[in-house]
Amino acid sequence: MGAGQLVKDAPMHEYTSFKAGGKTALLVLPENIAQLRYTMKAIREEQTPYFIMGNGTNILVRDGGYPGVIVKIGSSFSHIKVAGDKIEAEAGALLKDVARVAMENSLTGFEFASGIPGSIGGAAFMNAGAYDSDMSQVVEIVTLLSIDGSEAYTLSVEEMKYGYRKSRLMEEEAIILSVVLKLAPDDKDQIASKMKDLNDRRRQKQPLDYPSAGSFFKRPPGNYAGTLIQAAGLKGVSVGGAMVSPLHAGFIINMGNATAGDIIALMELVQERVYEDSGIRLEPEVRIIGD
Known part of the structure; x- marks a missing residue:
């Protein structure tokens, strides 16, 4: 082994x-x-x-x-199984696949995640969300591995201490192995229709043709990052190969040859200009690591 x-x-x-x-x-x-x-x-x-x-x-x-x-x-960690109104998905399962399985089994509540391009482990870690819904509304149990690999254990949704784009795992080291979702039965066609509507909205309003990490900044209380960035006149502004999307100011996109340095410099420029314009300091939702 x-x-x-x-x-x-x-x-x-x-x-x-x-x-x-x-x-x-x-x-x-x-x-x-x-x-x-x-x-x-x-x-x-x-x-x-x-x-x-x-x-x-x-x-x-x-x-x-x-x-x-x-x-x-x-x-390798992407198995999904259904039992009644619950779905258990291993941490590597993609959100779009979990949403599809939910729809195929006439279970509602996870439509919001069908267009989020991530895994369920990452989503449960950071309480990912969209369209006024997030993981805290559907998670029932999270199974974790201690960081030294010695033991597996579970946490309830209450024990995960979810907040806006955060959980206790941001302060406490552990690895998500699987997530149990508690959903509700509904008409399959209605679920499919809602997923299509949300994904159509996403395609119209988000720059999906360029590499990005989705919404770059956390939503400040009582406002929207994209609205503040647009108000500061930053739509379409670029540093090197990185650009504030002209379609949705909340996205930083890679125009094809961006370095991480370009993206970080643009992030800092946006933070500075938005702070000057509105007095609000935007925090990145994207996790930046390394030297």
């Missing part, structure tokens, strides 16, 4: 939705829980810096790279 697939000096632009950024010293892609346990035990014993990633849709690795181990919880 080993750690799984190992990629030395892995170019992280190939594993993240921004299609930008540096390398990691080692990328580990475990294929089962035994390999994940082995990996985490070794990381703890060696006291190596580490980062746990899902589908790579909400992270950016700085151009200098990440000096440790990145562990990717991917398609």
Whole structure:
């Protein structure tokens, strides 16, 4: 038994939705829980810096790279099963696949997630959401692995201490293995229609033709990041290959050759200009790691 697939000096632009950024010293892609346990035990014993990633849709690795181990919880952890009005999905299952399974089984409540380009583990970690819904409204139980790989345990939705784009896991180290959703029975055609409507809205209003990490900034209380950015006159502003989307100001997009440095410089420019214009300091929703 080993750690799984190992990629030395892995170019992280190939594993993240921004299609930008540096390398990691080692990328580990475990294929089962035994390999994940082995990996985490070794990381703890060696006291190596580490980062746990899902589908790579909400992270950016700085151009200098990440000096440790990145562990990717991917398609080997993507089994989905249905029992009554509950769905249990392994952490690597894509949100669109979980939403499709829910629809096929006439279960409503997860339509909002069908267009979010991430994994359910990442979504449960950060309380991802869209269209006035989020994970805290549908999660029942989260199964976790302790960071040293020694034990698996569960947390209820109350114990996850969800808030806007946050959970207790942002302060407490653990790896999500699976998520149980509590949904409700409904008409399959109505569920499919709602999913189509939401995804049509998304295609019309979001710059899906360019690499990005979705909404770059957290929504400030009582406002919208995109509205503030647009009001500051920043739609279409660029730094290097990174641009504030002309379609939706809440998105920073990679026009094709952006470096992580371009994206971060544009982020800082947006933060500075919006603060000057409105007095509000925008916080990134995207997790930026590395040197």
